[in-house]
Amino acid sequence: MDFVLIEEKLNPKGLSNPTLEVLNLDANLYNALLFQPVGKIECSNQCIRNADKKLAKKKFNAFFDIAIENNVELAVTPEYSCPWSVIEKLIDENRLPRESKLWIVGCESIQAQQLSDIINDHDEIVWICNEGKIRQNLNNDRFFNPVCYLFKTRTLSTNKLRTIAIVQFKTHFMGGNNSWERDNYIEGQNIYILKNQNTSSRLLTFICSDTLNHNLNIQDQQDFAIDPYLIVHIQLNREPFHADFGSYRCDIFSKKQDNKEILCLNWGRNIQMNDTPNWNNYGGSAIFTKSTKLDLIDEKINTNHDKGLYYTRWEEKKSNIYFLNFDEYIFCIRNTKPSQAEAHGSMPGRTGPEPLFIKSWDYTSHMWIEKSDVNDGFIELCQSIEGVGDFNTLINGELSHVNIERLIALSVGEAVEKEWYLVSNNKFFITDDRGSNKRITFAQDPCLDTNGIRRRNLIRYATLANHIIEQEDFPDVIAKLKGNCRISYCPNENIATSYNLNLFSNDDEIPPATVVYKGEDDINGANETYEKIANLFPESQNWARIVVWYRDAVGYKNVTGRKPKIADNSSQSFNSINTVRK
Numbered sequence: 001m002d003f004v005l006i007e008e009k010l011n012p013k014g015l016s017n018p019t020l021e022v023l024n025l026d027a028n029l030y031n032a033l034l035f036q037p038v039g040k041i042e043c044s045n046q047c048i049r050n051a052d053k054k055l056a057k058k059k060f061n062a063f064f065d066i067a068i069e070n071n072v073e074l075a076v077t078p079e080y081s082c083p084w085s086v087i088e089k090l091i092d093e094n095r096l097p098r099e100s101k102l103w104i105v106g107c108e109s110i111q112a113q114q115l116s117d118i119i120n121d122h123d124e125i126v127w128i129c130n131e132g133k134i135r136q137n138l139n140n141d142r143f144f145n146p147v148c149y150l151f152k153t154r155t156l157s158t159n160k161l162r163t164i165a166i167v168q169f170k171t172h173f174m175g176g177n178n179s180w181e182r183d184n185y186i187e188g189q190n191i192y193i194l195k196n197q198n199t200s201s202r203l204l205t206f207i208c209s210d211t212l213n214h215n216l217n218i219q220d221q222q223d224f225a226i227d228p229y230l231i232v233h234i235q236l237n238r239e240p241f242h243a244d245f246g247s248y249r250c251d252i253f254s255k256k257q258d259n260k261e262i263l264c265l266n267w268g269r270n271i272q273m274n275d276t277p278n279w280n281n282y283g284g285s286a287i288f289t290k291s292t293k294l295d296l297i298d299e300k301i302n303t304n305h306d307k308g309l310y311y312t313r314w315e316e317k318k319s320n321i322y323f324l325n326f327d328e329y330i331f332c333i334r335n336t337k338p339s340q341a342e343a344h345g346s347m348p349g350r351t352g353p354e355p356l357f358i359k360s361w362d363y364t365s366h367m368w369i370e371k372s373d374v375n376d377g378f379i380e381l382c383q384s385i386e387g388v389g390d391f392n393t394l395i396n397g398e399l400s401h402v403n404i405e406r407l408i409a410l411s412v413g414e415a416v417e418k419e420w421y422l423v424s425n426n427k428f429f430i431t432d433d434r435g436s437n438k439r440i441t442f443a444q445d446p447c448l449d450t451n452g453i454r455r456r457n458l459i460r461y462a463t464l465a466n467h468i469i470e471q472e473d474f475p476d477v478i479a480k481l482k483g484n485c486r487i488s489y490c491p492n493e494n495i496a497t498s499y500n501l502n503l504f505s506n507d508d509e510i511p512p513a514t515v516v517y518k519g520e521d522d523i524n525g526a527n528e529t530y531e532k533i534a535n536l537f538p539e540s541q542n543w544a545r546i547v548v549w550y551r552d553a554v555g556y557k558n559v560t561g562r563k564p565k566i567a568d569n570s571s572q573s574f575n576s577i578n579t580v581r582k
Contacts, residue, residue, distance in 0.1 A: 001171045001215040003204070004190045009128045010153065015162060016197050018153040021073045021100045022230065023200040027340045027347035030073035031332060031356065035063045036285050037081055038268040038328035041236070043180045046141050048080050048236075049108035051272075059361060060086045062368050063330060066359070067103065068095055070332065075103045078265045078285075079170075079208050079236040080145065082107050084118060087148060091122050096150060096163055102194075103150040104205055106234040106265075110144055112137035112186065115167070129167035130190055142186050145170035147205050147234060149194070168192055168205065172213040174237075175244075193221075201228040201259075201338050208235040211248050219251060228259035228339030235266040240284030241435030250433055253290055253317040261338040262288040269326040269444070281446040283326030284435070287335070290319040293349030296423050298402045298493075300354060305401045307355035308374040309333065310442040312431040313424055321431050322353055325374045326444040330359040377443035378404075381454065388459050389466025399489060401441045405429070407489040408440050410502050412460045413516045413548065416532035421491070421499040428457075456519070461487075464517035468549055468556065469503065475560045477544055478513045481505055487515075500536045513545040521550035526559045 007017050022030045037059065040051040050056035060082050067075040075097070082105050090096055097103050110118075112134045119127045133144075149166040169188025173181045191210070194203040210216065211233070218224060218231075231252075237245065252260050266284040273279035301311050308325030324331060335353040359368035382391040394404050405428045409415045414427050423429050431437040436447040440454055465487040474482040484506050491499040503513040514533060518526060526548045534543035547560045 001210075001213050002190050003218070003221055004192050006128075006166070006192055006194050009166075009192070010164070011156070013126060013128075014156050015126065015153050015164070016156050017195060018102075018151050018164070019100055019196050019198070020102050020151060020194065020200070020203075022102060022337065023194070023196050023203060024337065025200060025228070025339050025342040026337070027343035029334050029336060031070065031334050032074040032076065032263070033063070033067045033070065033072040034075075034263075034265055034285065034324070034331045034333065035060075035077045035081070036265065036268045036283060036324060036327075036329055036331070037078070038271060040272040041080070041274070041279075043274055045180060045184050046111070047109045047143060048145070048180065050081070050083060053083065053085075056081075056083050057086055058366050059368075061089065062366075064090060064095060064103075066330065066332075066368060067097070071098060071101065072332065073101055075101075075105075076232060076234065076263065076265050077104075077106045078234045078267050079106045079147075080108055081236075081267065084108060084110055084114070087150075088118060088122070090150075091125060091163075097152065099152045099161060101151065102203075103148075104232055104234070105148045105150065106207070107146045107148055109185075110146060111141060112144065113139075115144065115146075125163050125165045127165050127167065128192075130169060130188065133169065133186060133188065137186050142184050144186050144188070145181065145207060147207055149192070149205075166192055168207070170207040170210060172209045172211075174209045175212070199342070201230055203230045203232065205232040205234060206248075208233075208237055209245070211245050216248065218248065225255070225257060228337075228341070229261070230338050231260070231262045233262060233264040235264065235284070236271075237266055237284065238280035238282060240264065240266045240282055243434065246433070246435065249288060250317065253288065253314065253319045258290040258292060259339040259341075260290065264288070268328040283324060283444070285324040286435070287322040287324075287333075287353050288314070288319060289322075289338075289350070289352065290317075291336070291350035291352060293351055294320060295351040298400060298423075301402050301423055302400045304354055305376065305441070306373040307331075307358050307371075308376075309353060309355050310376070310437075310439060311423060311429065312437045312439060313429050314432075315430045316433055320352070321435070321437075323437065323442065325358075325376065327374065328361065329371070329374065330368055332356045332358070376401075376441055378441045381443040382458065385455060385458055385462070388462035391458070391462060393465065393487060393489075394461075403489050403491065405440050406491070406499060407487075407502060408457055408461045410489075410500065410514070411464050411487065411516060412457050413518045413529045413533075414457075415500065415536070416529065418536070419496075420536075460517050460519045463519075464515060464549065468517055469515065472549070472556050472558075475547055475558060477561050478503070478515075478547055480510050481513060484510070497537055497540060497542065500533065500542075511542075511545065513547065514542070515546075516548045518548060518550045520552070522552060523550075523557070523559060526550045526557075530559050 042051040171188045271279045310323045336350040362369045436450045488504045501512040503515045530548045537543045549558045
C-alpha cells in the first residue's frame, strides 16, 4: 500500500491541485450528500454488483440529480454501489460536479478490459489510476473494487478547467466465509491523498477492508500529527464496527489531535446477498469527531434525531460519534470542517453535523421523496416488551428524545453524577470502542449486550411506573402522593434540580419527588444510590423526598430519609421546587 499525494499525478499532466471547498481551512459550512442504499447484491467469480440493474440506475441517477441541484460540496456512495453505466451517463451528459465540489463514488466491481474501454471512450476526462494494474489484467475475468473521485481543477499553463476522475482500487480483500473477493479481485496499491492548491485539510478514502492491510499506518505519513484530515471510509460490511476494521479510528482518536474527522458510509441494513435475505442487520454509517465545540443543546440533538442522526459520546477516546439511521436514505448533512485554522477567531467553532433533509425512495413515483422524520426503532422496542404494563408516557410524543433518556436514567438509578442530565454526561449517550451505543431511543443497534441493557432498563422503568407506584406501599416522606401521582418529567433548564424529579401529583398540589427502581439489588446498593441522588440537591431539603426501591428474594423494599447533615440548607422548603411545574 502506497499513499500518493495527488500533485504527484496532477502536476506531470500540467494540472494544478484543485480548490475543494470541503478542504478549506475556514469556518464555512459544507453540505455532504450521503447515499446509504439497500437492495439485492449479486456476488460471483466475475462481479459484485446490484442484482436489479434497472432499479439501481434509477436510484443513482436521481441521487446525482440531487447532488447537482443542491450543488453540494461533497457527495459519497458506499463500496460496490454505483453502476458504471451511471458514471458514463454523467460524463456523456456533462452532469458532473462543479468547480470546488467533490464526488466520492463507490462503484460496482469492474473488470480491467471494461474499465480500459470506459477510459478510452471518454478522453474528455483526465483519468488517473494505476494503469499498470489495468494492462496486466486485460486478458482475465478478475475484477477491481474501485472508488472514483470526480472533481474539477485547472491547467497550470492556461488556467483551463478540466474534469478529473481518479480511480482507486481496493488494496485488501474482505474476510469471512465468502471467498468471491479474495479469489477474484485485483489487488490495488495506491491510496490517493487529496489536498488543495493552497494550504488545506487533506482527504483520503479507505475501501472497507483496506483497513485490514498490514501495511496501513496512516500515522506514519509525514506531518500527519499536524495536518488536518477528513477520512472517508466506504463499506459493504455486515460488521462495520468490528475491532479489525475500526482499529485505525481508535489509533487516531486516542491522540489529543482534534483536527481529524472520519466519515464512514456503509450500505443500509437488511441487504439480500445472492439468495441470503437480511444478510446484515447493521447500517453502521457514522461521523466521528473530536471537536470540543459541538452544539449539544437539546433542540439540536432532538432535531438531528428526527432526521436520522443520533449523537453519542465516545468516552474512551474523549470523542464523539454521530450514527446515521440504519435504513435506506439519502442524507444531506451540513457540517463544520475538520479544521478552521485560517478562520477569524471570532467565528463559530466546529459545532458538528446537522441534517438539512433526508429522502427515501418511493417505488410508485420512482423518485426520492423528502421525509420529515425517520423510524428510530424505539416504539417497536417498547411494544415488544410484555408483562410490565404500557410505555405511554414515553411514546405518546409529549417527551423529547433527550428527555426520555433522562427520565429513564433517573428512574433506574443511573442519574447519580453532577450534571448527569447533560448529553455529554448521561450514561445512555456513551458508546464504546466497538461502536455499541446505549442510547435508549435509538434502538436499531443489534448488539446483544447493549440491546439487553436497553431492554432491562425499560423493564425497570415500566415496573416503577406501572407497578410500584400503583401497588406498593409508600414510605411516610411521600405518603401523600399515594393514589394521586404519576411518573412524569418536565425539567426546567433554569432550575438544575428539576432534572432530578420524576414523581408528580395528578393535581400538582403536592410537591414532586424522586423515585427509583434498581431491580434486583440489596439494601447496600440501594443506600449507595440514595446517597448519590441526595447529593444532587445541594441547595434544598428535597433529598428527604427520594425513595429508592429494589427487589430481593422476599419482595420489593425501599430506602429513604437519610439523617439531616449540618451543611443542608434548611431555609428552602420542599414546596419551592413546585416552581418547575409553572
